[in-house]
Amino acid sequence: MKTLSIGEIAKAAGVSVEAIRYYEKERLLDKPRRTEAGYRQYAPDVVRRLGFISRAKELGFSLDEIKELLRLRVSPNVSCRDVRAKAEAKISLVEDKIVELSRIKAALEVLATSCTGGDAPTGSCPILDAIDLQTGPAEVLTCKLS
Amino acid sequence: MKTLSIGEIAKAAGVSVEAIRYYEKERLLDKPRRTEAGYRQYAPDVVRRLGFISRAKELGFSLDEIKELLRLRVSPNVSCRDVRAKAEAKISLVEDKIVELSRIKAALEVLATSCTGGDAPTGSCPILDAIDLQTGPAEVLTCKLS
DNA sequence: CTTAACCCTGAAGTCAACTTCAGGCCGTAC
DNA sequence: GTACGGCCTGAAGTTGACTTCAGGGTTAAG
Numbered sequence: 001m002k003t004l005s006i007g008e009i010a011k012a013a014g015v016s017v018e019a020i021r022y023y024e025k026e027r028l029l030d031k032p033r034r035t036e037a038g039y040r041q042y043a044p045d046v047v048r049r050l051g052f053i054s055r056a057k058e059l060g061f062s063l064d065e066i067k068e069l070l071r072l073r074v075s076p077n078v079s080c081r082d083v084r085a086k087a088e089a090k091i092s093l094v095e096d097k098i099v100e101l102s103r104i105k106a107a108l109e110v111l112a113t114s115c116t117g118g119d120a121p122t123g124s125c126p127i128l129d130a131i132d133l134q135t136g137p138a139e140v141l142t143c144k145l146s
Numbered sequence: 147m148k149t150l151s152i153g154e155i156a157k158a159a160g161v162s163v164e165a166i167r168y169y170e171k172e173r174l175l176d177k178p179r180r181t182e183a184g185y186r187q188y189a190p191d192v193v194r195r196l197g198f199i200s201r202a203k204e205l206g207f208s209l210d211e212i213k214e215l216l217r218l219r220v221s222p223n224v225s226c227r228d229v230r231a232k233a234e235a236k237i238s239l240v241e242d243k244i245v246e247l248s249r250i251k252a253a254l255e256v257l258a259t260s261c262t263g264g265d266a267p268t269g270s271c272p273i274l275d276a277i278d279l280q281t282g283p284a285e286v287l288t289c290k291l292s
Numbered sequence: 293c294t295t296a297a298c299c300c301t302g303a304a305g306t307c308a309a310c311t312t313c314a315g316g317c318c319g320t321a322c
Numbered sequence: 323g324t325a326c327g328g329c330c331t332g333a334a335g336t337t338g339a340c341t342t343c344a345g346g347g348t349t350a351a352g
Binding site for chain 4: 151153167184185186
């Protein structure tokens with residue numbers, strides 16, 4: 001099977017070579033096979049993993065949290081119940097983030113559309129004002145990716 | 147009007163006193179009035195602003211980005227067109243984050259529900275596998291906060 | 293066969309976002 | 323009036339996530 005050098009996979013995933021070595025040290029990536037000369041050899045699917053890591057970072061997850069996400073699986077040492085509990089905890093964390101982002105998005109939309117060209121009343125912060133509008137009682141988030 | 151000391155507002159917003167002084171230095175917060183003795187006096191609505199800062203940080207925004215968000219407004223120096231353009235740029239950035247979080251959420255849901263109790267086939271990463279399932283063509287996100 | 297581009301390791305340096313520290317002033321409770 | 327918690331400043335230290343550096347092998351091109 002075809003393998004990639006660290007430089008090739010770094011380019012493919014859009015991250016630096018040094019970051020990859022760092023992720024290996026921090027155990028977000030398994031230690032890869034090495035060539036005779038000691039060069040790392042990666043399977044192509046490691047690109048996905050690197051992509052996930054970068055995107056999750058952008059979403060405010062720390063490397064430790066990302067490690068946890070990537071490790072969430074049933075194994076001889078971890079029961080199904082535990083995995084489900086952990087996954088559900090992550091789900092509500094992720095939902096909270098989505099709700100918050102939806103608020104910010106709505107606030108930005110208010111700002112973009114209600115923009116009249118005149119000056120705003122001094123001292124107000126449009127984003128915060130717009131977010132205030134939304135924080136009524138019993139909000140419900142519906143979100144679908146189809 | 148009632149004002150809050152730095153300690154009081156820190157407690158109310160759930161951030162540290164030092165962080166607040168840091169935000170002031172970094173110009174995420176305006177310089178507050180001072181008492182005769184030089185103590186900072188905050189208006190209660192600064193709590194909102196601090197809350198926004200914390201939540202935005204959790205969503206992967208840097209302090210610089212948060213500063214930009216908070217400053218997005220029409221002023222004598224900034225035209226409506228500029229504000230709208232900037233807001234729209236932020237909107238699509240936020241939408242991308244929501245899409246990505248929705249994927250992660252769906253992946254976690256697959257993981258939580260498909261959890262059978264047996265061992266998974268060795269070497270696979272359930273989260274990445276579940277995310278692969280979703281990355282079909284022409285995905286559309288619908289997201290509503292009601 | 294040599295030279296440039298790539299790879300290796302380990303250690304040190306950097307940057308953002310704070311936190312801790314040193315040294316000192318307020319304010320109120322005993 | 324003094325003790326104690328809260329506030330002040332400026333500087334130094336910390337943590338996470340890398341990046342840069344020093345010193346040295348490797349491999350493909352010419």
